[in-house]
Amino acid sequence: MAFHALEQLSRLHDGYMKAFQVERLKLLLIHEAGKTYLIENRCPHMDVPLTMGQLLPEGKIRCMAHGIEFDLGSGKAGGPLADTLDCLQHFKLAYEGSSVGVEL
Numbered sequence: 655m656a657f658h659a660l661e662q663l664s665r666l667h668d669g670y671m672k673a674f675q676v677e678r679l680k681l682l683l684i685h686e687a688g689k690t691y692l693i694e695n696r697c698p699h700m701d702v703p704l705t706m707g708q709l710l711p712e713g714k715i716r717c718m719a720h721g722i723e724f725d726l727g728s729g730k731a732g733g734p735l736a737d738t739l740d741c742l743q744h745f746k747l748a749y750e751g752s753s754v755g756v757e758l
């Protein structure tokens with residue numbers, strides 16, 4: 655496993671969202687309400703990138719394609735399709751020095 659730095663910790667702030675590609679993985683680093691998340695940059699509904707999603711103050715992201723909201727903590731979808739959709743795929747954050755990243 656190797657550490658892949660994604661961002662300087664000092665650059666994270668509420669509302670931060672940035673896409674990265676590490677090897678074949680498309681990732682989305684998010685910081686909202688004081689918490690940092692690393693998820694696959696793909697909506698479980700129809701595989702649309704979540705890059706253009708809207709962060710909501712209660713720790714959710716709304717996919718702009720069809721408006722489904724996902725809880726960033728649990729990854730679960732809300733609304734009528736909640737039980738039919740996969741959860742957002744999370745990746746464990748790793749830290750090295752002043753950087754946040756992922757170990758792959």
Ligand code: FES
Binds near residue numbers: 701702717718
């Ligand atoms: S592709 Fe994201 S809500 Fe449909």
